[in-house]
Amino acid sequence: MKSNIETAEIAQPYAQALMSVAQSQNLTEEFGNDARALLDLLQNSQQLRNFIDNPFIVPDTKKAVISQVVGEGGNPYLRNFLLLLVDKRRIFFLDQILKQYLALLRQLNQTVLAEVTSAVALSPEQEEAIKQKVIGITNARQVELETRVDSELIGGVIIKVGSQVIDASLRGQLRRLSLRLTNG
Numbered sequence: 001m002k003s004n005i006e007t008a009e010i011a012q013p014y015a016q017a018l019m020s021v022a023q024s025q026n027l028t029e030e031f032g033n034d035a036r037a038l039l040d041l042l043q044n045s046q047q048l049r050n051f052i053d054n055p056f057i058v059p060d061t062k063k064a065v066i067s068q069v070v071g072e073g074g075n076p077y078l079r080n081f082l083l084l085l086v087d088k089r090r091i092f093f094l095d096q097i098l099k100q101y102l103a104l105l106r107q108l109n110q111t112v113l114a115e116v117t118s119a120v121a122l123s124p125e126q127e128e129a130i131k132q133k134v135i136g137i138t139n140a141r142q143v144e145l146e147t148r149v150d151s152e153l154i155g156g157v158i159i160k161v162g163s164q165v166i167d168a169s170l171r172g173q174l175r176r177l178s179l180r181l182t183n184g
Contacts, residue, residue, distance in 0.1 A: 011093045014085065015100035021077050032105045034078050035098040042095050053092055062086045110141035115160040119153040134161055
């Protein structure tokens with residue numbers, strides 16, 4: 001199993017190449033939407049992930065399945081890129097390449113990624129309030145939210161932007177109170 005650093009070093013040039021193609025064809029946002037859809041598919045289909053990661057499946061079979069997944073209506077540049085990854089034996093890094101592409105796209109658009117963990121699903125109004133708070137903190141032009149529900153938080157939210165963490169959860173407040181009481 002490769003380390004995260006090795007994976008990032010392999011994925012980065014491919015993500016940059018995909019960005020170059022996207023920019024040259026004026027398709028950066030379309031590729032971003034396709035990348036999000038593919039990541040979602042990979043995260044929700046263990047069967048597809050196992051298929052792509054299996055080194056014993058012949059490349060032509062992988063290419064046929066990838067072509068089906070992308071579909072006839074899919075972007076031919078993206079489809080060719082995915083097929084190239086199979087030829088270069090780099091398809092195992094697809095999720096990392098797509099994540100790095102999205103990071104490059106956020107950088108291009110002056111957008112930050114805020115990972116939000118909440119006790120319950122957020123309403124659209126709450127998501128908008130969090131976006132405005134993050135914009136105020138980071139001076140970014142836009143904010144992309146990646147939300148997760150964790151019922152152990154009891155209430156509130158934890159917002160992570162880069163290395164900065166804002167813990168406004170009830171669990172975090174109780175932990176801080178407990179520390180003050182034991183140290184006091």
